[in-house]
Amino acid sequence: MPTLKVNGEEVEFEKGMTVLQVCESAGVEIPRFCYHERLSIAGNCRMCLVEVKPGPPKPAASCALPAGDGMEVLTNSEMVTKARNGVMEFLLINHPLDCPICDQGGECDLQDQAMAYGYDGSRFEENKRAVEDKYMGPLINTIMTRCIHCTRCVRFSTEIAGVEDMGLLNRGESAEISSLEQAVASELSANVIDLCPVGALTSKPYQFNARPWELKKTESIDVMDAVGSNIRVDARGNEVLRVLPRLNEDVNEEWISDKTRYACDGLRKRRLDKVFVRGADGKLAPSDWNTAFKTIADKIASLEPSEIGAIAGDQCDVESMFALKDLMGRLGVTSLDCRQDGAKLDPSVRSSYLFNTSIAGIEQADAILIVGANPRWEAPLINARIRKAWLNSPVRIGVTGEKLDLTYSYDYLGAGPETLKAVADGSHSFAETLKKAERPMIILGPGAVSRSDGAAVLAAGRAIAEATGMIADGWNGFNVLNTAASRVGGLDIGFTPGEGGLDAAGILDGAASGAVKLVYLLAADEIDAAKLKDAFVIYQGHHGDAGAHAADVILPGAAYTEKPGIYVNTEGRVQMARRAAFPPGDGREDWTILRALSDTVGQTLPYDNLGELRRAVHTACPHMTEIDAAPTAEWAPFAGDASLSDLSDAPFASTIENFYQTDPISRASETMAACTEEILSRAQAGRDAAHG
Amino acid sequence: MSEVFEFTGDFLKEAERNIAKYPADRKQSAVLALLFLAQEQNHEDGHYVTQAAMRTISEMLEMPYIRVMEVATFFTMVNLKPVGKFHVQLCGTTPCMLRGAEALMDAVKEKFGIGHGETTEDKLFTLTEVECLGACSNAPMVQINDDYFEDLTPETLISVMETLKGGGDPTIGSQMGRASSEPFGGPMTLTTGPGAQTADAPNAPKETPVYIGPGE
Numbered sequence: 001m002p003t004l005k006v007n008g009e010e011v012e013f014e015k016g017m018t019v020l021q022v023c024e025s026a027g028v029e030i031p032r033f034c035y036h037e038r039l040s041i042a043g044n045c046r047m048c049l050v051e052v053k054p055g056p057p058k059p060a061a062s063c064a065l066p067a068g069d070g071m072e073v074l075t076n077s078e079m080v081t082k083a084r085n086g087v088m089e090f091l092l093i094n095h096p097l098d099c100p101i102c103d104q105g106g107e108c109d110l111q112d113q114a115m116a117y118g119y120d121g122s123r124f125e126e127n128k129r130a131v132e133d134k135y136m137g138p139l140i141n142t143i144m145t146r147c148i149h150c151t152r153c154v155r156f157s158t159e160i161a162g163v164e165d166m167g168l169l170n171r172g173e174s175a176e177i178s179s180l181e182q183a184v185a186s187e188l189s190a191n192v193i194d195l196c197p198v199g200a201l202t203s204k205p206y207q208f209n210a211r212p213w214e215l216k217k218t219e220s221i222d223v224m225d226a227v228g229s230n231i232r233v234d235a236r237g238n239e240v241l242r243v244l245p246r247l248n249e250d251v252n253e254e255w256i257s258d259k260t261r262y263a264c265d266g267l268r269k270r271r272l273d274k275v276f277v278r279g280a281d282g283k284l285a286p287s288d289w290n291t292a293f294k295t296i297a298d299k300i301a302s303l304e305p306s307e308i309g310a311i312a313g314d315q316c317d318v319e320s321m322f323a324l325k326d327l328m329g330r331l332g333v334t335s336l337d338c339r340q341d342g343a344k345l346d347p348s349v350r351s352s353y354l355f356n357t358s359i360a361g362i363e364q365a366d367a368i369l370i371v372g373a374n375p376r377w378e379a380p381l382i383n384a385r386i387r388k389a390w391l392n393s394p395v396r397i398g399v400t401g402e403k404l405d406l407t408y409s410y411d412y413l414g415a416g417p418e419t420l421k422a423v424a425d426g427s428h429s430f431a432e433t434l435k436k437a438e439r440p441m442i443i444l445g446p447g448a449v450s451r452s453d454g455a456a457v458l459a460a461g462r463a464i465a466e467a468t469g470m471i472a473d474g475w476n477g478f479n480v481l482n483t484a485a486s487r488v489g490g491l492d493i494g495f496t497p498g499e500g501g502l503d504a505a506g507i508l509d510g511a512a513s514g515a516v517k518l519v520y521l522l523a524a525d526e527i528d529a530a531k532l533k534d535a536f537v538i539y540q541g542h543h544g545d546a547g548a549h550a551a552d553v554i555l556p557g558a559a560y561t562e563k564p565g566i567y568v569n570t571e572g573r574v575q576m577a578r579r580a581a582f583p584p585g586d587g588r589e590d591w592t593i594l595r596a597l598s599d600t601v602g603q604t605l606p607y608d609n610l611g612e613l614r615r616a617v618h619t620a621c622p623h624m625t626e627i628d629a630a631p632t633a634e635w636a637p638f639a640g641d642a643s644l645s646d647l648s649d650a651p652f653a654s655t656i657e658n659f660y661q662t663d664p665i666s667r668a669s670e671t672m673a674a675c676t677e678e679i680l681s682r683a684q685a686g687r688d689a690a691h692g
Numbered sequence: 693m694s695e696v697f698e699f700t701g702d703f704l705k706e707a708e709r710n711i712a713k714y715p716a717d718r719k720q721s722a723v724l725a726l727l728f729l730a731q732e733q734n735h736e737d738g739h740y741v742t743q744a745a746m747r748t749i750s751e752m753l754e755m756p757y758i759r760v761m762e763v764a765t766f767f768t769m770v771n772l773k774p775v776g777k778f779h780v781q782l783c784g785t786t787p788c789m790l791r792g793a794e795a796l797m798d799a800v801k802e803k804f805g806i807g808h809g810e811t812t813e814d815k816l817f818t819l820t821e822v823e824c825l826g827a828c829s830n831a832p833m834v835q836i837n838d839d840y841f842e843d844l845t846p847e848t849l850i851s852v853m854e855t856l857k858g859g860g861d862p863t864i865g866s867q868m869g870r871a872s873s874e875p876f877g878g879p880m881t882l883t884t885g886p887g888a889q890t891a892d893a894p895n896a897p898k899e900t901p902v903y904i905g906p907g908e
Contacts (some may be wrong), residue, residue: 164756168764178759 002069007076013458017075020048031084031113033091033197034150039159045150047113047408049083050075050589059083062418075213086100088118092390094129095198096145096175101322102412103141106212110148131176138674139190139258145372149175150456153192160255161186162387163355163408172178183679186407187659188346190262191255193623194245199602205671206242210234218580219246219527221567222260223485226665227359227381228569230257230442231647233264233561235554240264240561240581250360250630251573257380258675259659259666265470266669268539268561273585275355276554285556289507289586293600294555299518299536300601305332309507312338313523313541315663317565318624320557320590321486321495322617323605327594330603334501335516338490340526341446342505344454344639345480345657347496351633352458353440353488354572356476358630359443363389365477367437371420371461372401372652373445377659379570380484383407396431397436397624401652403446414650417457422449423646434468441470441477446655449480455642462639471635478635482570483662485560489568492621511535521547522590523557525664540593542583543664555597556587559665564610566617566624572631574624596692697744699726703733711752718757720755722765727770738774764867768822775818778856781835791831792845797821799846804853816857829867831875843868 001010004022012028018041020030033045039225040065047417049059051074059079092114099660149168154177157166163186165658166179183189194200216233224242224245230246241262245256277287277295300308312364314323321338330338339345345353359363362385378474383406389395390408397410400419413419413430422428432439439655442464462480464470470477482488490496497503502510510516512531519532524543529550539551542559562583568574583589591613597607604636606612618625656662658680660672699707732743741764751759763771771779780800783886784793800819809884811818811823829832830842834849841852841864848867855862891892 112789164758166764169761171766179760180761217753 002067003565004071004073005066005070005538013067015565017067018070019050019052019060019065019067022067022168023050023073023075029076031117033109033113034146036152036155036195039155040193042151042155045148046087047084047091047117048572049080049087050480051079051626052285055259061194070253074650080116084117085119085636086116089124091148092118092122094145095148096128097201098176098350102143102146102199103202104146105209108199109197123639124299125182133178134178134200135181136179136689137189137395138671138678139183139262139557139574140193141204141205141592143199143200144176144200145645146198147177148198149177151177152195152197153177153201155184156182156192156195157189159391160191160387161188162384165191166192171648176543181684183675185679185683187257187259187376187442188255191245194254198491203242203261205265209241210236211472215241216580218561219577220561220580221575221577222256223577224257224259224263224663225379226482226485226487226570227252227379228567228571228573228575229260230258230354230575231256231260235561235580238581238584240267250358251569251571252381253384255381255384259662259672262671263663263666263669264561266543266563266667268666269663269668270595271584271587271671272542272544272548272554272556273583273587274554274556275586276551278552284551288597289555290600293457293656295553296538296597297601305334306500307515307517308333308520309502309510309518310337310520310522311524311527312336312486312490312524313521313547314486315490315665316341316486316490316523317560317563317567318486318489318493319411319565319610319613320491320522320594320616322493323591323594323613324597324609324619325493325495326616327598327603328520329498330598330605331601334498335499335503335507335510336495337497337504338484338486340452340484340504340524342452342454342503343446343450343482344450344458344485344671345491346455347491347494348457349636350492350572351476351478351635352462352638353480353491354631354633355443355479355481355570356631356633357479358571358573359385361475362386362441363392363546364455364475365394365395365439365441365467366397366440367396367399367401367434369413369423369434369440369442369464370397370399370401371442372448372451372457372654373443373481373564373658374402374406375445375481376404376406376441377654378481378661382481382570398433399617401445404653405656416649417453417460417647417652418649420457420460421577421647422463424460424644431464431468434470437468439475439477440468440478443479443481445481445652446483447652448669450648450655451648453646453648453653455639456644456646457640459639460644460647462637463644467510467605476633478634485567485569485668487569488572489566492568492572492624493617508532511537520549521551523547523664540590541664542587543668545664545667555593556583556585557590557593558583558587562587566614568624570647572633574627574629576627580661599612643654695742695744697748699729699733699748705727707752719753720759723749723760724767726752726896727760727764727767731771736766738771739779740771740774745833749866768820771811773812774815775820776815778817778836778853780817780853781822781825782819783823783825783827783831783833783835784821785828786802787828788824788832795846796832796844799850800853803850816842817853817884827873839864841872842866882904883887 013022016681020649030048034042043064048062051061052060053072054454154166165184218233222231230248231254232244234242274286275292276284279285284675386410398413399410423431459519463476508531518536525545525667529546532550537551538553540546540555561580660675661667666672698904699885703805710722726749746760750760806819833842852862
């Protein structure tokens with residue numbers, strides 16, 4: 001291995017590393033603004049200057065300098081100190097120094113580095129330049145005078161997000177960042193706020209809300225999709241003010257989607273904060289827990305177990321689903337389902353409903369078949385990984401389903417199942433591509449598996465996987481892309497119809513026909529509530545959405561930031577969320593509501609605290625103890641009785657109509673409504689103009 | 693923004709020739725040439741690149757519009773606003789500044805009422821202060837459309853512009869009668885012609901210089 005000396009100490013490095021990276025590996029801090037390890041190297045801020053020998057007697061930008069064997073690098077010499085001082089002075093020449101009124105204050109790279117590496121004053125006595133603020137949509141607030149032109153935002157949107165909407169216009173003193181006065185049309189656009197090393201791009205919804213040191217930071221897990229992005233929830237008092245990404249190389253790297261970041265203002269709107277019971281007059285009236293529990297217990301006592309059904313929503317934690325399943329089991333109820341969208345996933349074989357390749361594994365794939373999915377909306381971070389793979393390796397991507405702009409190029413194979421059939425029986429040319437590939441993978445989206453012929457789609461997927469060598473030692477290329485954060489957890493604990501039980505559609509139809517008389521909705525809102533008119537509906541959840549409108553008893557629960565909980569992401573990765581705030585009003589953690597209710601119905605659940613409940617979960621599902629472990633599900637036959645001939649001819653269609661509003665929280669969010677208005681309507685107008 | 697731009701005639705041919713210079717997947721290399729052509733094609737009508745032209749170029753070269761914008765705004769030779777019939781580009785970089793570029797600026801302002809970036813009401817002249825045009829030894833100077841006018845004084849610049857306004861044809865190059873950048877009043881060095889070099893002359897080579905270069 002080649003070596004070089006950093007401040008006199010010998011350091012080994014790998015060929016291809018830059019001097020900056022070698023210094024980092026040696027534990028020497030190099031200040032920087034434009035350099036970012038996930039973006040291309042720009043080398044335009046000049047903050048990372050170091051002294052290098054041999055070479056010309058002047059400082060060199062370490063971020064763009066390839067490390068060479070035998071180099072001597074100095075990061076603390078007089079030359080370097082002077083160079084950093086000088087660069088910092090130049091950077092601050094046109095920077096307004098309005099830190100007291102800047103949202104970035106307290107978490108600003110420029111502020112910190114000016115303290116550490118700058119002069120204590122400025123010698124600049126001319127006029128500073130002022131730049132007009134730009135409009136960048138409802139999420140990004142701009143104060144462009146603060147911009148130091150590092151171009152991280154331009155490189156992010158071009159390279160990671162894959163939308164070329166941002167650019168650096170003009171040059172020299174007139175240089176300005178611009179998105180041409182429109183919102184950046186990406187689901188990841190707001191990550192530029194985290195990337196911006198100064199206060200030029202800040203969060204619009206969070207504008208002038210709080211200082212970073214006032215906030216209580218809680219590390220948690222996102223539930224807006226099934227990726228399970230690692231997030232940090234920042235709250236002041238009991239109010240969640242913002243959500244930021246947390247680094248997890250295996251899941252979300254350091255990005256989160258705009259919905260994850262900004263739906264949190266929905267946590268303050270349309271909340272269920274009281275117990276409601278529908279009175280004799282047919283109107284919901286505020287009540288108390290005991291009355292509500294008594295009403296429910298009386299109703300349950302008057303019914304047969306077969307007349308009762310329970311549906312779990314898309315954002316439930318494993319504990320509350322487990323408690324509800326336990327309670328229903330004790331009552332003899334078998335009609336349970338956690339698949340509101342009717343996905344035909346087979347709960348008996350774990351690898352049949354997981355994203356087995358793992359998100360990080362996508363980068364190793366050399367052929368990908370996407371079936372009935374719009375990963376850009378259903379899992380923006382998985383889409384970003386596919387794009388990363390596409391940028392860095394010669395991966396062939398084929399798409400069956402809707403023809404969409406996925407930010408990478410692909411072979412469009414066809415709209416419907418006939419293409420899938422052709423690939424499965426090997427008559428399609430893409431089957432050959434998959435066969436030749438060393439690490440092929442298939443991604444079945446919700447648009448494919450939640451159809452009535454979903455089981456046949458799964459069978460076709462399995463046939464393709466087995467025929468093209470997707471199942472090999474150390475590689476499993478069969479993937480189901482779930483969109484509900486609770487889905488895999490629910491299937492893991494078996495929140496599915498038992499012996500003779502009905503599934504979600506069956507429960508709803510039963511309620512419409514009168515066969516099912518009581519429906520317990522655990523934060524389930526993505527259902528046709530009109531079918532529930534005649535049934536007695538208990539809604540336990542946090543938002544006044546579709547489910548609550550149909551309810552006869554409302555039990556106010558907790559949203560994902562308000563309870564500790566286990567979530568299993570689409571990969572099958574078990575992750576722990578923590579409580580950042582308390583539910584408003586009478587809202588309670590969901591499992592405690594079920595525990596209290598179980599007392600009244602006479603089927604007391606045997607756990608009095610979260611620890612005991614988790615032990616029960618662990619006993620039932622031992623893999624729930626493996627927090628943050630990479631998925632390793634055994635391959636086994638599934639979807640046995642479905643055959644390819646069951647496939648219908650209807651083309652695959654995406655299940656998401658509006659990326660920004662997919663669940664009760666984002667539907668209550670004003671920011672998400674603004675995004676819908678601004679970004680989606682514009683895109684729609686653009687499409688209309690193109691067609692008309 | 694409803695207007696549409698298309699290259700026509702020779703401009704189209706020239707655009708295609710430029711695109712053909714580069715590999716098919718590196719088409720965008722032709723962006724600067726196409727911007728210039730679009731500007732030239734628009735010569736009669738403000739001599740500038742319209743947004744529609746940039747859209748057309750971005751489509752022709754299969755590159756995002758913002759990337760075309762970046763190039764167009766980077767180069768001052770690409771006009772993004774209409775300019776007058778005569779585009780007076782006045783060099784303001786150090787040598788010209790030291791030799792009186794600012795006085796030229798003031799004279800134009802006084803005579804024609806236009807400052808940097810402004811156009812006269814009759815759409816005849818646009819004044820732009822630009823960076824070095826590479827004629828420093830003949831400072832101060834301006835470029836009007838494709839021609840250089842050098843060794844200017846406020847009076848000579850105004851007279852050049854008046855001539856243009858009157859439809860005349862002013863002398864291009866030095867306004868002081870120099871052919872190029874030779875010194876006034878004849879040569880001032882090397883006046884005696886080559887003489888015999890002696891070994892004790894201060895710059896005389898000590899030994900035969902060794903030829904370093906390609907080949908043996």
